[in-house]
Amino acid sequence: MPMQSCSGSQGQCQTINAVLSRVGDRWSVLVIFTLRDGRRRFNELKRELDISQRMLSLTLRDLERDGLVSRHYHQTIPPKVEYELTDLGQSLRRPVEVLARWAVDNHAAIDAARDAFHSAQDQAGAA
Incomplete structure (x- = not known):
């Protein structure tokens, strides 16, 4: 089933926004x-x-809450805590890998576009 545009389905847009957030x-x-x-x-x-300990803890807790990551606590001295993707998290693995590859492949082009934008802004401000 093809995805509808947001203009035709506000509920769908809200769902997409909630998940992407x-x-x-x-x-x-x-x-x-x-x-x-x-x-x-x-x-x-x-x-x-x-990443800071606090930010990592918050991120992992949120991912665990949403069913994307599972936490494994081992009662050892010192305690050992491990994290892994759940089946739901694994289903997100491929899109994340594609996004990561896109970021690496296009990083230089984005930097060049930013430089060009700032140069144009500087020239417009000097005029």
Whole structure:
């Protein structure tokens, strides 16, 4: 079934907005991308993503709440906590990988467009 435009279905747009607000933020996308190959410990994620402990905790909690990530607690000394994608999270893996590849492939073009935009703005301001 083809997707309707938002102008024809406000409810559909609201659903899309609600889901993208949850899974489309910077840290959620990066956590999902990082967990694509399997379980990771909290500190592994923290180091690899260069994210604060608080932000990682909040992001993981939200992803767990939404059924995208599962948390595995091991009662060891020190305690060991691991995270992995659920089946639902795995279903988001491919779109996130495509988005990540697009970001890498187009980073230079975006930087060039930004530079051109700022140059035009500077020239317009000088005139």
